[in-house]
Amino acid sequence: MPIYQGTAIKNVFDLINRDNPGLPFPVNESTMIVGVPLAIAPTAQKHDTQIRLVPKSGSMYRGGITLTYRRLILASLFRECTPIIERFFTSRWIPVSEMLPLVNAAAGMNFSMVDFVEGNTIHGSQIPGRNFTLTVKPESLMYTGTVTMAWVMGKEELGLDIMTQATLAGELWPSDKGNDFVAWDDRRAYGTWLFWNKHFTEEAILGNWPAVAAGTVTNTSVGSADASSYGGIGKMYADAFLAQGLEINFDPYNETTNPKGLGTKPLFLRFIGLPHPSYPEANRPGFSYAAVMYTQDAALYNKFGRTIMYYNK
Amino acid sequence: MSIFIDPKQSLMDYINAANGVTRFTVLNTALSAPQPVAGTWREGTTTKNTFVKATAAPGADFKGKTYLMYDRLQLGDFRHFRPVRPLPCYQVESVHDILSNILYYYAIKLGPDDVEDDPITLDGEGNGTITVRAKAGALIWLGSVTFDIVPGGALIDDYLNSTTLNGLNYPVDDFTTQTSALIYTYGYDFSLYRDQFLLIDDGGVITQPQAALIAGALKSLDKGVGAALWVGVDATATVWNLFGATCVYNGLNSLEYASNTAYKYILVLELAGAVTKPSGRFILHYNDPEDPNAIT
Numbered sequence A: 001m002p003i004y005q006g007t008a009i010k011n012v013f014d015l016i017n018r019d020n021p022g023l024p025f026p027v028n029e030s031t032m033i034v035g036v037p038l039a040i041a042p043t044a045q046k047h048d049t050q051i052r053l054v055p056k057s058g059s060m061y062r063g064g065i066t067l068t069y070r071r072l073i074l075a076s077l078f079r080e081c082t083p084i085i086e087r088f089f090t091s092r093w094i095p096v097s098e099m100l101p102l103v104n105a106a107a108g109m110n111f112s113m114v115d116f117v118e119g120n121t122i123h124g125s126q127i128p129g130r131n132f133t134l135t136v137k138p139e140s141l142m143y144t145g146t147v148t149m150a151w152v153m154g155k156e157e158l159g160l161d162i163m164t165q166a167t168l169a170g171e172l173w174p175s176d177k178g179n180d181f182v183a184w185d186d187r188r189a190y191g192t193w194l195f196w197n198k199h200f201t202e203e204a205i206l207g208n209w210p211a212v213a214a215g216t217v218t219n220t221s222v223g224s225a226d227a228s229s230y231g232g233i234g235k236m237y238a239d240a241f242l243a244q245g246l247e248i249n250f251d252p253y254n255e256t257t258n259p260k261g262l263g264t265k266p267l268f269l270r271f272i273g274l275p276h277p278s279y280p281e282a283n284r285p286g287f288s289y290a291a292v293m294y295t296q297d298a299a300l301y302n303k304f305g306r307t308i309m310y311y312n313k
Numbered sequence B: 001m002s003i004f005i006d007p008k009q010s011l012m013d014y015i016n017a018a019n020g021v022t023r024f025t026v027l028n029t030a031l032s033a034p035q036p037v038a039g040t041w042r043e044g045t046t047t048k049n050t051f052v053k054a055t056a057a058p059g060a061d062f063k064g065k066t067y068l069m070y071d072r073l074q075l076g077d078f079r080h081f082r083p084v085r086p087l088p089c090y091q092v093e094s095v096h097d098i099l100s101n102i103l104y105y106y107a108i109k110l111g112p113d114d115v116e117d118d119p120i121t122l123d124g125e126g127n128g129t130i131t132v133r134a135k136a137g138a139l140i141w142l143g144s145v146t147f148d149i150v151p152g153g154a155l156i157d158d159y160l161n162s163t164t165l166n167g168l169n170y171p172v173d174d175f176t177t178q179t180s181a182l183i184y185t186y187g188y189d190f191s192l193y194r195d196q197f198l199l200i201d202d203g204g205v206i207t208q209p210q211a212a213l214i215a216g217a218l219k220s221l222d223k224g225v226g227a228a229l230w231v232g233v234d235a236t237a238t239v240w241n242l243f244g245a246t247c248v249y250n251g252l253n254s255l256e257y258a259s260n261t262a263y264k265y266i267l268v269l270e271l272a273g274a275v276t277k278p279s280g281r282f283i284l285h286y287n288d289p290e291d292p293n294a295i296t
Helices: A008-019 A096-107 A158-162 A191-195 A201-206 A229-243 A298-304 B007-019 B075-080 B095-106 B181-185 B191-198 B208-221
Strands: A032-034 A049-055 A065-069 A084-086 A093-095 A120-122 A132-135 A146-152 A217-222 A267-273 A289-295 A307-311 B029-031 B050-056 B065-070 B087-089 B128-133 B144-151 B246-252 B265-270 B282-286
Touching (some): A084 A096, A096 A120, A096 A132, A120 A132, A191 A307, A201 A229, A201 A307, A229 A289, A229 A307, B007 B029, B075 B144, B087 B095, B191 B208, B191 B265, B191 B282
Parallel strands (some): A084 A146, B087 B144
Antiparallel strands (some): A093 A120, A132 A146, A267 A289, A289 A307, B029 B050, B050 B065, B246 B265
């Protein structure tokens, strides 16, 4: 557990109640107003602080009372101690408000911005060296003075800095329906599988398919009028479905007159360089490129999803 | 404002104001007990309800006497100005106990000379009713007023008697000179030394190799003044010296100690009696090595 716990004001009321047991009515934050602490010359008990306690309106008390106690002098508390805060941060400055939780974890304190002045702490890349100083607000009920600590930038932490998304989108079956198999029948002829066993290197060379850098995308489209582009890639796409004996009659050459064709929507065609972060299902050893095809027609897309045609050059 | 101050002074202020002077004071002018006008021959000569005799006090720079007519106030009439609310009081036995409550909550200053000291009876919850009656000789008050009493209104300095609080405290006996061992090691991670630390036995003086090991570990972790000063095998050094330290506890972290709960194990040490710095118990924290295959 931390060495100091609770808020400053709670600790002060704990002191009051510990030294004044059996009070007839509660004395706490809800019932009392605590005045701004006044620094006084240290007393015999080394008390250095005076506060005025005034009952809030509606309290069971009236009047007011002056109390003395010790605030913790940070220079004394951390005498010859230099807490080291090791934490990666994206800049060489870190606000005090973000530093305090780290200080609390490293030094067992209960520091909060109620007690400390906001500002930036400097990144000390080497220790000892460029340490940072925390300064207490004059109105702090618990602390006085300043304390110097060391901040080591350290490495990025997986969970805090890099892998900040604990929940991944996948693994997903390659469809916008994801892993929802309520509509199982709609996708048994899913298009991705159609070309899995065939590679299109020859067609790519002959059809001048682009060699896209890994991770990049070249967008194009293949409508009915362009079905012969890239060596007839649109026809290859349609023929592959027909070869499966699917009931849908693909007719990319005349889709406007054939109601069972691919519809009036064009095919979408993307040449991607592998591996590609947006198409994790396409990343496949042995291939550097893929042509990803799909239709803009929602019903057809839901049925066949993306079709991936692998090639090398 | 007269109802907020001493009645005698209040009446003196009115005498001065009526005569355009400031020379009359409670010291140089004596006032008799007030008398009701009703039933006296003055009844037909004034609309005021009270008269009083003012006499020059011995030593005054004037002499003689005179009679003054004025109005005393009905106690209950302030309720024309203030809403009727219960009067918070705590542990009161008679009317004179609640005079400061009446001043605090109703801004009416009544003194023991103004009202009768009738007893107050409260129920077990501290609730009750009391009629406050003006004394016959009250200088500016007449009649009575009844209050419902509820618990509250306790004078805080009657109950909060310890005003010199025993705290806040430091984790050392003398914060003006001592370095706290507890704070010194709170953030240090000794997991690298886990295997060696686990061999240290509870309850005994640590061996010299163990002292040297811990001193070396502290030197490597401390980036402050202690880094260069730690010794483990010096029988004479009185500061930063682990020679002769006793292992108070070594094992799983425990709520018994003000330890850092980010760690699984703690090693609690007490330095030898002659060693004065750092002060108090050391708690060295360490964990098992991270196992990439362990999922908890």
